[in-house]
Amino acid sequence: MAVRSVVEQATQVLRRAILTGALAPGAEYSLRELAGMLDISFIPIREALRTLEGEGLVVMRPGRSAVVAPLGLDDLRGIYRLRRALEPEIAARSCLLLSEAELDRLAERAAGSGAVAGTDDDPHAFHLALLAPAATTWDIRVLTPLWRAGERYVRIGFGRTGPGPAGHRRDGAAHGELIAAFRTRDPATVSAAVERDLARTEKIALAALT
Template identity: 85%
Template sequence: MTARSVVEQATQALRRAILTGALAPGAEYSLRELAGMLDISFIPIREALRSLESEGLVIMRPGRSAVIAPLGLDDLQGIYRLRRALEPEIAARSCLLLSEAELDRLAERAAEFGAVGHDMAEIYDDHHAFHLALVAPAATTWDIQVLTTLWRAGERYIRIGFGRLDPGPAEHQRRGEAHGELVAAFRTRDPATASAAVERHLARNEKIALAALS
């Protein structure tokens, strides 16, 4: 493997461990510990951590250690404040640009989110792709970069909040319906309707995550 591919794989492995909670929020790890976990050298670990620091997932310490970013109500509310400033506005423009074929595909994906056999851990990558596809036609490269950073920063909170709801069968149905409602709102081709639907979706998710942390 190339040196770059090792760094990328280390970044992905550490990011997933942070998002799932395998690397605990607030815990401090030496580079030696992390390198041992992945069976690689310090150099790719250090580069991976720098990348994750830019995403707000770790805090580098002087020397050879890093702290997994703590979870906090202020951070969560800040993430959603920024998302509400961006996503509804982009959605208002994107609903005019999405093809019917793409909306049909997204409706099928939304229905799959309601499958009882799938939990948040299993569907999160698809969930990310779903929301990206909704706004992609109207999003700039910078929009996507900022939104991706916010989605990753918020993923830990969403996993905690929805993880507590997941055992209930009704939650699976609600998850499918919630995403189906987004697609239906975009189908109206009405910017105000699409924007309001995204705003409601974000508000519910933030409420659930806040309740889980509280």
């Protein structure tokens, strides 16, 4: 259990460093360098990198090194193409199942913190909560790596455009619009709202490439 805990912690630390750009896209690091950064042995680093490779965040190289996955327009377009194919449809079904109590809880969170991508340890919890009533295990398995891969672009885009308090309010307002759409219980309204939110975050993500 102790070893597993170290692996999980290493995965979280490395994932956060990649998503924020602290470990730069395209940069290559040896396992020795990464182990030194985290002050742990090779074994948990190697296991953590395998997990991150499965999420599309690193590319393992023969020997003892890994490359932070580069940013690319084709990858970004692919991420959002797949998200658009899945999320509006799931949300359209979920709006008929999500309780008012859960919507109230999410509304309170959005109003209180802005739920800004890049500030929470789990920035996808809000969207997952909206989709959960209608999402299958496989839906979540497919969406999770897409969310994490796209999050890197969004975080770096926010970092370069400087979201600040205005950005926090803007993001909170966008999440409030999603909740308002869900309260209508109209699948078409919800689907359109999710499409608009995806277009908004894709625009921010594009800032990471300019």
